[in-house]
Amino acid sequence: MTLRLRQICLVAPHLEPSVSTICTVLGTLVTYVDPHVEKYGLVNALMPFGNAFLEVVSPTREGTAARRYLDRRGGEGGYMVILDCDDIEPWLAHLPTVGVRIANDLKYPGEYRGLQLHPRDTGGTLLEINHSHGGAWDGPYHPAGPRWKGAPGTDVEETIVAAELQSTDPVRLASRWSEILRRPVRDAAGVATIDLDRGALRFVPAADGRGEGLGGIDVRIPRHERSRLAARQREVSEVDGALMLCGTRVRLV
Numbered sequence: 431m432t433l434r435l436r437q438i439c440l441v442a443p444h445l446e447p448s449v450s451t452i453c454t455v456l457g458t459l460v461t462y463v464d465p466h467v468e469k470y471g472l473v474n475a476l477m478p479f480g481n482a483f484l485e486v487v488s489p490t491r492e493g494t495a496a497r498r499y500l501d502r503r504g505g506e507g508g509y510m511v512i513l514d515c516d517d518i519e520p521w522l523a524h525l526p527t528v529g530v531r532i533a534n535d536l537k538y539p540g541e542y543r544g545l546q547l548h549p550r551d552t553g554g555t556l557l558e559i560n561h562s563h564g565g566a567w568d569g570p571y572h573p574a575g576p577r578w579k580g581a582p583g584t585d586v587e588e589t590i591v592a593a594e595l596q597s598t599d600p601v602r603l604a605s606r607w608s609e610i611l612r613r614p615v616r617d618a619a620g621v622a623t624i625d626l627d628r629g630a631l632r633f634v635p636a637a638d639g640r641g642e643g644l645g646g647i648d649v650r651i652p653r654h655e656r657s658r659l660a661a662r663q664r665e666v667s668e669v670d671g672a673l674m675l676c677g678t679r680v681r682l683v
Contacts, residue, residue, distance in 0.1 A: 432516040435629025437483040439510035440676040441496050445488045448676040449475045455660045462575030478578050480589040507677035508644025510556040511593050518543050518561040528609050542572035554595045554603050555644040592630045594646035600633035646679030654682045
């Protein structure tokens with residue numbers, strides 16, 4: 431079954447200045463604000479990288495899952511890894527066999543279905559598996575809204591190529607995600623890695639004092655020097671060559 435790294439969600443106390451900084455540094459723009467997230471006590475902004483997407487959400491009230499996550503991890507950072515697949519039915523059958531509950535079942539009949547998995551059952555971070563009707567990589571994708579294609583940032587050369595999950599026991603976490611996703615773990619120069627049909631998941635030690643979670647992403651974009659200049663102008667810090675955007679290590683590849 432096809433699995434592709436389709437979307438990364440970050441969380442911040444407020445959308446700004448995180449969203450404008452991401453747009454300026456990575457050369458993209460907001461193509462969709464989803465009205466459906468309001469029922470979860472959120473506002474959002476979605477930015478394309480080819481046919482993949484980076485989203486930032488922010489809580490609008492106390493008591494939301496996003497607010498609790500901000501408190502637990504000490505501020506803005508990675509929030510959700512979203513994969514798309516060619517058929518959702520096998521996942522509905524498989525997930526109970528590995529002890530994974532569905533925390534939120536998103537249904538838009540004839541268009542889209544997304545399974546947000548219970549983080550206590552997966553570990554690492556929130557994980558979603560979704561399916562769009564037709565399943566084409568360049569076809570409709572409900573979370574991106576109706577008018578994202580052709581916008582700046584949707585160049586086919588651009589995409590999100592990897593997500594980096596950090597843990598005090600990355601090998602254990604990689605094994606659990608391997609069981610859930612039915613993909614093997616390989617050793618990539620000492621880093622436990624799960625390869626998807628598009629993109630990859632890396633599992634690394636938590637070394638920043640923030641505990642387990644989505645700590646970084648790799649983004650393939652042109653014009654790295656332009657991005658780094660914009661980052662310096664915005665006073666974006668770097669950690670081992672990665673730009674710190676919305677509390678997340680963003681590596682340009």
